[in-house]
Amino acid sequence: MKTVKYGLSALGLAIGMAATGVSMSVSAAEPTLAEADYEKAKLQYFQRCAGCHGTLRKGATGKNLEPKSTMKKGQKRLEKIIALGTEGGMNNFDDLFTKKEIANMATFIQMEPPVPPEMSLEQMRSHTKEYVAPKDYPTKPMHGLNWKNFFVVIERDAGTAAIIDGDTKKIITHIDTGYAVHVIKGTEHHKVDHAKDVGRFWYTIGRDGKVNKIDLWQTPDKMLVAETKMAYDARDIAVSGDGKYVIAGGYWPAHFVIMDAVTLNPLKVVSTRGYNTKGEFINEARVAAIYTSPLTSSFIVAVKETGQMLQVDYTDLENLTITSIASSEFLHDGFFDPSGRYFQIAANASNQMVVVDTVERKLEAIIDVESLPHPGPGANWIDKKCGPVGGTTHLGMGLVSVWGNDPIGHPAEAWKLCYEVETDGAGAFIRTHETSQYVWADQLKHPEPEVQQSVQVFDKDTHEIVKTIRVTTEPGKAALHMEFNNDGSEVWVSVWNRKDAKNPTGEIVVYDAKTLKELHRIKGLTTPTGKFNVHNRMNHKT
Amino acid sequence: MKTVKYGLSALGLAIGMAATGVSMSVSAAEPTLAEADYEKAKLQYFQRCAGCHGTLRKGATGKNLEPKSTMKKGQKRLEKIIALGTEGGMNNFDDLFTKKEIANMATFIQMEPPVPPEMSLEQMRSHTKEYVAPKDYPTKPMHGLNWKNFFVVIERDAGTAAIIDGDTKKIITHIDTGYAVHVIKGTEHHKVDHAKDVGRFWYTIGRDGKVNKIDLWQTPDKMLVAETKMAYDARDIAVSGDGKYVIAGGYWPAHFVIMDAVTLNPLKVVSTRGYNTKGEFINEARVAAIYTSPLTSSFIVAVKETGQMLQVDYTDLENLTITSIASSEFLHDGFFDPSGRYFQIAANASNQMVVVDTVERKLEAIIDVESLPHPGPGANWIDKKCGPVGGTTHLGMGLVSVWGNDPIGHPAEAWKLCYEVETDGAGAFIRTHETSQYVWADQLKHPEPEVQQSVQVFDKDTHEIVKTIRVTTEPGKAALHMEFNNDGSEVWVSVWNRKDAKNPTGEIVVYDAKTLKELHRIKGLTTPTGKFNVHNRMNHKT
Incomplete structure (x- = not known):
């Protein structure tokens, strides 16, 4: 541990600070920002970067961004990465940040990360x-409405949740919530x-x-x-x-x-x-x-x-x-098997699915999958060969991995890969329904608009993709996150107006779950992302 | 949270640093120390002060010593407190530190505490x-020795443990251990x-x-x-x-x-x-x-x-x-009841004894006692009125508090004060044995030598002090920590050569547990403190 030196007459002094130590270095080339720019970069970092890189910038889904890493890259290279993204999964921000904001962010991440306060x-x-x-x-x-077929919908950048009547497709209300709601949950039958x-x-x-x-x-x-x-x-x-x-x-x-x-x-x-x-x-x-x-x-x-x-x-x-x-690092998101005993979660930096037995309260299995698994709400269904299975999309590649998840009925297939389905692009969400012949996967993470705007549907028996559905063609919009309605007859897909995120120009597109044909467009939504059908979430099966 | 300002030309710059935030202030009167003095004060703080005040100086048994507290007192007042102690329980250090060390310590505690590193x-x-x-x-x-009557003895400042044969009173060996061993434990009958x-x-x-x-x-x-x-x-x-x-x-x-x-x-x-x-x-x-x-x-x-x-x-x-x-803050040290079900621990800053039921794994009771309870190894015995009881000494006053600890056999008396015994001075350790009529309490924390060098013995039936035993009269020595031998016929008391802590001038004095008369002095020990008789610790009863 380096201790603090006092009485320094410092020019361009940098305070190296972590939760566990103090260091100090003096250099003529330390990065500096005006206070207003610093505060803005700090806020933007929190809103756009901390999710993947961490508030303390130690890295998680994204890379380490402590000065020891970023100083080596330097201002120009960092600006380029922030603007254009990387093949390793870093998004481009040239459509979200101004040139000055990109430059300030490149400087900010070369400075020591400020540690936020505690909360009692x-x-x-x-x-x-x-x-x-x-x-x-x-x-x-x-009200006289069929509330068990309501959809509770996150309107991410508006800081609201929309309540939509699944029977009439009408938006009942927008409710003020916290900033960028990530998840909404209700009680389930236990x-x-x-x-x-x-x-x-x-x-x-x-x-x-x-x-x-x-x-x-x-x-x-x-x-x-x-x-x-x-x-x-x-x-x-x-x-x-x-x-x-x-x-x-x-x-x-x-x-x-x-x-x-x-x-x-x-x-x-x-x-x-x-x-x-x-x-x-x-x-x-x-x-x-x-x-x-x-x-x-x-x-x-x-x-x-x-x-x-x-x-x-x-x-x-x-x-x-x-x-x-x-289990394994870094844990991300998961879902239960249909019995409710096993929780299946992505350890995405380890390229694994981790399975926990909640009855025995112990690790049940670890399944090696591919690049950065991300199941979102997940999907469970019955496979003709493997019996009950679960599946995940991947953030790092266009692939759905499917594994057996019934160790009692199908011990030989349990927690082993059953099959994989290649899709056109990396995605974040997979979904199906007990009444459906199909499994749906989005391709949110693919850089090209025509793929990012399309979801793919494959058959539970043939394992073949039966349809690629272009959900939107409008620039700056992406298709993501599928949810079935109460009886499984419809699939709702979000169209996220990423570029025009301040305005209600997003929509949900409703498809016939059997014919895969478009039925309806629900307009007037601001950056709709996750959707939660009351009946389906009350009765977890898939 | 205050953020870091860069580019300051600072004279007498202080870096305010905690695990959760960064602050910076500039003042002409900031305390400073030369690096060698800073390192020595840091080490002495760790060895002598951190135990009560905490490494980060937030306070625990001792007071908060962050700059926000110490700066108000100022250099001269802090020096006086360190040298002479306080009535609130702070020890005097004028016999342990030089005048310069006291001055440097007063300065050190006005500077921001350095945060030590992690350990993987x-x-x-x-x-x-x-x-x-x-x-x-x-x-x-x-060896042909009766190892079940060995005493394992901490020689605090020597960084050794002495093994003493309880039958012959001979020191068998001194074993190199870590610095200032606090506790030694073996397996018990479970x-x-x-x-x-x-x-x-x-x-x-x-x-x-x-x-x-x-x-x-x-x-x-x-x-x-x-x-x-x-x-x-x-x-x-x-x-x-x-x-x-x-x-x-x-x-x-x-x-x-x-x-x-x-x-x-x-x-x-x-x-x-x-x-x-x-x-x-x-x-x-x-x-x-x-x-x-x-x-x-x-x-x-x-x-x-x-x-x-x-x-x-x-x-x-x-x-x-x-x-x-x-339960309650701040937890310190405790002991099991004779059944092994209930753990009785001092929450000394709350002036409470906390009782945990280890079978139900829940809080059983909280007993209000007096100023800073500290039982050390603790003592359990049978009281004529209350049935099974436990007792504690107090760091803050000369008092033994005794409570019922048999909720099944004596529910009316359980976890309530049965009686109190006033002693001459505040102490840290209480001890008895199933075969003994007496309970022993030391008075280690009393400032006057004649009290600090004496232990007091009270009768389990009359609750009266039957004898005050002056264990030593030598300047700079204190009497502390009692342990019975394997059959309960002897009581061993440590004489801690606090002043001459570098040399083997400490001793253990052995008393007849019935007559309370001195039997033997075991010399050649360096700062002996805790003692652990193998048989008694294997078979926890008292």
Whole structure:
């Protein structure tokens, strides 16, 4: 450890700072930014870069961007990478940032990363708001609509969630949420615990850590009933099987918070900082995914940088039992098998799918797949040869990998690759439905518009792609994320107006799940991304 | 959060640095030290101050010593406090530090605390050493001595452990250990798991994080058989009931490490950084005490600053289950009741004893006691009125508090104060034996030599002090820590040569447990503190 030298008369002084030490170097060529430029670059870094590279820039899905790495590349090379992207998966930002912003960002990432503050339970509680008092919650739906076929849709850059009636395709309301909601979850039918009014309440988590509670029984103007904030940066949320608790996970601070599901009042905060599977301490140990185990009274919390899957028992918060299941780095997103026993999650930097047995609370299997698996909501179905299977898309290549996931009925096929389907481009989301013959995969990560704007559909029996569907042809738009309606007769695909993200020029395109023909376009949405059909999410099968 | 300003031409520049933020201030009156003085003060702070005030100086048993607190007091007042101590429990250091060292320390604590580095599992493993190969371990004791009546004695400032034959009172050997060993533990008879050769192997933990393994069956020159290092600063250690694992807890880094008990190779490291019971994040969340649960296959890890008692299941390290039992700050040291079900631990800054039920893995009770309870090894016995009881001394006053600890047989008395015994001075250690009529308490913390050099003995039935024993009259020496021999016929008390700590001028005084008369003085020991009788520690009853 280098200690601090005092009394320096410093010209162009750089303060080297990490959570674990202080260093100082003096140089005439240190990067500097005016304060306003620094603050703007810091905000843009948080909004656009921290997700992949980390707030402390240690790297995760993206590369390490600490000065020790970036200073070697230098200003010009960094500007070029930020503007044009790389083949390694870095996006281009020349359509999002100005030239000056790109230059400032290149400078900013050569400076030591500022460490954001902590957030105490008391600070979180100061954000808790009640919009509708629980005693005033209606006892039955206050509208005549078929709410179990509602879709709750993230409008990412608007900071809203749209509620869309799946029967009429009408947008019922846009609800103010946190910035760039990442996931929305409601209660599901649970095998052990039984929540009241399953599917009625939905919980959003914004990238700014804001949590909102939505009541689908309310009249549209009153659907937002409560709010809190549990972090400065967050990604995922879940509701306990008994409907009593909401849990959300922070990117920063690295922790998860259990809240009262009625009031959203934060009750318990647990740090996820700790050691990775190699025994190295990770300060920025971010919560990547949180799910509720359908067969046990526990949450599954995936910690990205440490490769630890935490199974958190929610039956006693004051004497909180957590099983820390060591798996692989970096954990990202996952989904349960249809039985609800096995949680299948991408360890995308390891090119693996990790499987956890939530009944035995232990690692079940690790499946080697290809470049950067990313299943999004995931897909489970029955294969003629392998029996029950699960599948994932990949961020790094156009490929769907399919593995057996029924160790009891089909032990020989379980947790082994069954087959792969090549698609035209790398994607982020895969989806199917128990009534469907098809599996859908998007190609969001492909750089060419005609591929990025198309989704591909393959047959569960022949494993052949039966149709490539160009969802949009408009410049600056991408097709992503599929969701079936309640009876599996329709598939909804988002058209994300990435370029014109401030305006409601995005849309959802609805397809006939059998004929694969377009049925409808739902317009007036701002950057629609994830969509959650109430009935399908209440009854996890696929 | 304040961000970093660059390009400052600074005179007397101070770098404000914590694990969670960066601040910078410029002033003409900033404290400065020459580099050599800074390094010496840093080392002395670590050795003498960090235990109570914390490496990051946030305060624990001692006060907060961050610049925001110390700058207000100023150089002269700080020097006086360091030299003379305070009535609040701060020791005087005018007999340990020179005037210059006191001045430098007063300056050092007005400067921002340097943050020590992390330690990875790989770094720990690089310290693992084998002095005797496990295949060469003897299959029976290699000496004709009654090893079950050995005393393993910490020689604090010598960095050694003395092995003393309790039958002959002869020092068999001095074994090189880490700096200032805090605790030494061996395997105990366990109700569920059964180690081989119980009582044979002993494990030391140094304040420098060094772990040593001692084999009492070896010839004296070969008793040190293995070594490793698991932290830069550490306090406690334990062995699993099956004898397979050793666990040690770090003050810095704040973590615990589970090692292979045969080789001492570190297997698993778990961070204890996290939130206190108020929901505030604590970076320096130090492991204060570690014990093995006699009735379950688990360790008890007490985290000082967070007030969390971690019950760590050692049956599956890769899928590690921990129950985090929220109690009170700041946890310090504790002991089991005679049944082995309840762990009784001091939360000394809260003036409470916390009781954990290790079978139900939950908080059992909190008992309000007086100023800064500190039981050391603790004492359990039978009271005529209250039935089974436990007792503690207090660092803050001359008082032994006694509470019922048998909730099944004596529910009305359980976890309530039964009675209190006033002693002449504040102490750190209490001890008794199942065969003894008496309970012994030291008075180590009293400032006056005649009290500090005396221990007091009270009767289990009358609750009256029956004798005050002046253990030594030599200047600069203190009496502390009692241990009974194997059959309870003797009590051994340490005489700590605090002033002349570099030389073997300390001693252990042996008393007849019935007549309370002096029997023997064991000389030639350097700063003897804790003593561990093999038989008594193998068979925890009192």
